[in-house]
Amino acid sequence: MKRILIIGATSAIATACARAWAEQGAHFFLVARNPHTLSQTATDLSARGAAACHTYELDVTRIDDHPAMLSSCLDTLTEIDIALIAHGTLPDQTACEGDAPLAVEEFNLNATATIALLTILATRLEHQKSGTLAVITSVAGDRGRPSNYVYGSAKAAVSTFCEGMRARLFKSGVHLIDIRPGFVATPMTQGLPLPALLVAQADSVAKRILNGIEHRTDVLYAPGFWAWIMLIIRTIPRPVFKRLSL
């Protein structure tokens, strides 16, 4: 029975992963900000076969509250086999450009809070000498684009942080997977004019994530074709890139 901590448990990708784990009878500690949607998610997972679902209300930007959450989680799960960090927002780029406090607030939610969580979780997993940290970043972190560089830079910060931390944790047998989804049909992307052919469903992304965790993949693009798209995008020379309105 897997013992799984999910932060941002009501996000569409996290839910899709959790449903697959629930079928295997996992034991969950679910963390999210909204108590209503959190309890609906927990009920769903219980009905789908989860051995147990504990819920915990947390605003991830309140970094001082993180240790209490972790200790409550450990009281329940004892040890953590998988910690999935899935919270996030898609900032309004244009609004951020004219509003420094907003840009910082968004950055804090998508990067600083994640880095803080990773820091306390890594220490814990290092101590137990097992487990997987799974972090959802984004293909947007691979390159700063004018249309969403607040989001992109936050994800890039987390990805770089992960790369270093992975090497540190490797020595103690703890794995860290950096999951970079492309466009996924979720409430976060609702209303965006996305190219329909590139939009994946949360279910299929989740299947890939579970597989990546199982096989201890380091960096996982989801769906897989994004690895090729991003390879091309990363090779575009800067003088050309700055003239593109991506």
Added chain:
Amino acid sequence: MSASALLSWGQHPPHPQIPHTCHWRDALPGTLTELARTHGSTLAFGNGRSYGDSCLATSDHVLSLRHLDRFIEADWTRGRLTAESGVTLEDILALAIPRGWFLSVTPGTQLITLGGAIANDVHGKNHHVRGTFGRHVRRFGLLRSQEGRLLCSPDENQQLFAATIGGLGLTGIIEWAEIQLLPIRSSQIHASVTRFEGLTEFFALSDELDRRYEYGVAWIDCAATGRTTGRGVYMAGDFAAEGGLQAARRTNLGVPVTPPISLINSLSLHAFNEVYWRKHPRSQQPRRLGYAPFFYPLDGVRNWNRIYGPKGFQQYQCLIPRDQAESAMHALLSAIASSGTGSFLAVLKRCGDLESPGLLSFPAQGTTLALDFPQSSRLDTELFPRLDTIVREAGGRLYPAKDAHMLGEDFRRAYPAWERLEALRDPALNSRFWTRVTT
């Protein structure tokens, strides 16, 4: 407001629907109010398996509930399941089968939502034993634009309970529902398959096999003429007593694109039907197969509706009362065969005498015939009027969930309770079907 517009399963009439997706129950009242305010009215949209225009909003702005797909409570000792209305029957079966339960009533596809199953009071191969889907609904939550959230059951808000079952989504938004499941000991079907030469033989087989088996349905060769009119293949079955409890794997096979023209024409139809009929045995042969190929043969090919090309197709499904059934079916099949159109997918099924709980439920005692036709303008001007006359004279009726053509006067005659439904309709909800047949 997600990306792509939606059509009904038959892709006809071609009125693309703008989906407004709701992800959480908490957001439903606000979204409903907002849609009604900006667009006049809306309609709940599930997984888009209604064939004609009953799932199309008059305003062309639908409230998409496919993402309200959470389970709320599962009682595996009594086989009771409560879920949000956007879960599909496939989701339910994936959960229920390994625990020894199946849907009490299932239609020929598992790709419909729970809400859609109630709103159309669907029926299946065991109608003669269990009646319609609505008979196994214990209660549901209904959201109305004026009254807010209501609990409906046979004991509470009875009028709305009856009006919502088969109510085509017009009485309110079905938020969640609790259903009673059927215990099974195996997910395998013990079936008996036999071909028959004509309608008289079909009715004799149905008399004999419906008494012995929980499930029964026939495939009809709609291209057969003259002496062979009404020939087909009868499939009866029961859940086996042993053989494991396994939910079927989801298929990846599908029709990836819409071909420029329909792949179904009279040539391909004749050849296919002849071969299909001949490959089945003359006498009853036992067979064992999984529940998926038995109940859901078409679900094996995703997006099969695309084979009809960009113009889409219409399904004609009628119910003829018992006394008139044989003669009317003969007349219908002769008219269809002589028209030279039709499709491989033609189904004949006898319905039993169990009463449907819904005001506007389609099934009743009699025989139902369903078949698909590639869309063409001649369908509505030539063949369908001929068929409608036969159905009208036999005192029969058409199935709103499949319909894109029936005349308002035929609807109002066949469903006299329509005025009671109209009186209970939520003013924030309306469909193209309802506007068409009630005005």
